Amino acid sequence: MKKTKITLSTDIKFLQVVTSFVENSSLAFGLGRQETLRLTLASEEIFSYLCGVLGEEKELEVTCTEGIYFVSVEFIFERVALSLKAFNITARPFFRQDQDIDEMGLLLAARSVDRLSLNELPDKRLNLKIIKDKAYPEPEEVRLPVIAPVESYFIKRPDLDEIKMLSRLISTYYRDYPVPVAYTIPGKLSDMVASRLYDAAIATDKTGLIVAGLIWKRMNEKVVELFGPYLFNQKKESNISESLVNFCIEDIARTEIIGVFVRFATPEFPKGSFEPTGSLYWYNREAIALEMPTYYRALHEDAGAVVYIPASLSAFIEDRYRSLALPREVIISSYYGEDMGDNSVIITELDQTQRAAIMHPLQPGKDSLENIQRHIQIFKKEGINNIFSLVDLGIRGHLFIMDDLFNCGFEPRTIIPHGQRSDLVFFQYKI
Template sequence: MQNRYPPPKLILKTRLNPEAKLNLNTDPAFLPTVQSFIEKTVLAFGLEAKGALALTLAGEEIFNYLCDNLNLGAEIKINCRKGSCYSAVDFILPLKNLALQAFNLTATIDVDNEESLNEMGLLIASRMVDHMQISHNENGNLQLSLRKDKEYPKITAGGHPLRTPAAAPFSIVTPDTEELKFFVTASHLYTPSAFLPHDFYYPGKIVDMVNAGELHAAIIRDAAGAIGGGIVWRWYSAKMIECCGPFILADQTAALTPEQRRTAARDLLEYCLNKIARSPAVGLISLTPGPDLPQNHFEALGTVFEYHNNAPATEIKALFRLLQEDPGTIAWAHPEIEDFLRDEYRRLTLPREIRLSDSSTGESQTDFSVLTVDTDSNQSRKKVTLQPLWAGADLEKNIADHIALFNREKIANIYCTIDLGQSWQAAFTPILHKKGFQPRLILPYGGQGDLLIFQKTAAAETGPVL
């Protein structure tokens, strides 16, 4: 039988990060095509068989769901991308909105409810992959992205101090693969784990990220070739770069004088700054500034508290600096947060026009909200960050369900970020307040506009978390 629609159009590209695209219509007859396309492509990208199968099954579920919920024959695009340490599948849809509440981490299926069963596929897909994202792409179309990470062996922190610590003077270089792994592994010896990025437990992943250009690294090396420390940096948002480090590989009594240590750290940071100075980035942030970070290059954004099992909470000061002269921007705010924002913007000397969002005008909204959850599973600071993807009438319940889930998982550090550049997110503020969240800090240009980071206070609403 002849197909009712044009045959799927396949485009293959070979780049640093290769991708393959499939254009087709929402017709169940194309399901084997979709399955085969995703599986063969991500296997070709190097994803292991187990991960490829999971991503393929997730893709199948999404396609089935779209066939059931979009008009028959709607044109969609499927894009498989290879990242440094993952493979991803994007579904680009010809619409602005879709009931995607099953993407919430807290979603459950009611087997007696047909409408709920319809979303089973989405729920299954969401549980099969490591990351999901729903966004609007540059053409205003809805994009569902599924990502499966490559697996890497984890190193155990510890080991023996370096036999021959590096001695000044140093030169700053881009490390080769073995030097990079050495620096990452040795960092655990000299820097408390709270200051190290979680990925530092996976040196192979760091190498892959650097090779793919998703992470950048520099190390200091002495004349004998000994490595004295390093710094890594990567894009945090479209406008902001995050640095981790500098981490100096020496204890406080080692060969380096305090002045040499400060100089080495400053040189590493300035090397990073000079590399990104003429990039599209407008700023550099350090969300877990370690003991060696030269603080006079930064501005204090604010403090968050990290709650620990059986230990007092610790304060983490987030730092940032702009790379350019601030051109000013708009911050959309709910009236409840206006005073906080004005005070913070005044303290930070950031020129902002605060526009109040009015939620009392009675327009209709979708029934369901969607939140994404970013998880940092570092055992010393187990934490989650909620981000709004979709506003909806059930927002308060949705947030409450997420909090309850985190409480059951004994996750004490719960954050929520609001993008002040997106007016619709202002509506989250009163609900977050009600649920025990407090605004902690503003991250300039952390999203489309500035990000406002809320943290759930430990003892609010549901009683002590731990």
């Protein structure tokens, strides 16, 4: 991936340096004028915001990256303990107290871009990242080839033209099924695979006609998320689905990936070789929910783990560990009045395209309950109705926040064994 980078001080005098840098880099990376403007505006907001939060003369790295189908801007800076509270998406920038109360911190920037996230780097610095996707033309209506059920097929990686055809077929055959929007935009899916952040496999008949496909992407450093398989007029009992999934598993079997997670399984998904882990609800704009079962498949032999959970999670977790035969030492623990800061910090990953927000607790605080409630209010107001919280059972701080999640209307829905430091539990807010 191509990158441009500047290092500068958090001095508001440099605002124009940042905006010019982001604008010129984005245009050079092929982002459209409209999208460049929005990314530049978001960068302007964030830089002003960081100057206020971090104070003057702190070193800041700004990196623009061409991701083929997107341009990202990353702001990397030292973690400042006292100001972490400001990185809650709901926090009000103190230097804007005279302005509209609705204009809240990072949310302002998030509105202009497609995705926003804040991560802690291994060297303890923070990385605030915004992403703007390139605009792609809506596919025009074309006559698709007639696909007949096949007896024999070949599994392979698609070339870029085949990916575009795969996208058209997905949007035609799975019109009424929840499919990530990007997969139905041929040019975008093609660029997503070209970026190597996504991967795909197709099944073709002997003439090369695509009869089925599968898409997967890195969910984090340890887990791959799989979408599909998408079968086009093929018999459900054919083993095409299994062959596609095995192709993916064989491809990643000797890598650092330890498991495969599935949230968007189609009816043709080969459940037998996966482990059912629960379900998630997907709400559309009208808040009508579709319950999607989730699945997991470990790639390695499980080495066991010790997890600390509150009593409130016990029934859910014991049930999952029993059905998945996971060797876990479960220790029920709770908050026993030990020292805890006043302010909790929740890092939010916002995906405007899917109207989804994932809250990652960074540090517990006495205000956790109110903080979660504030987040929910903001999300609702923004029309985001798929609200999740990912809780890592290997992080002590997460233990304290689970009861507050329950109290705010969240419920545990599914689990990803060894999904991060330890098992990850997906909580979802019930609308």
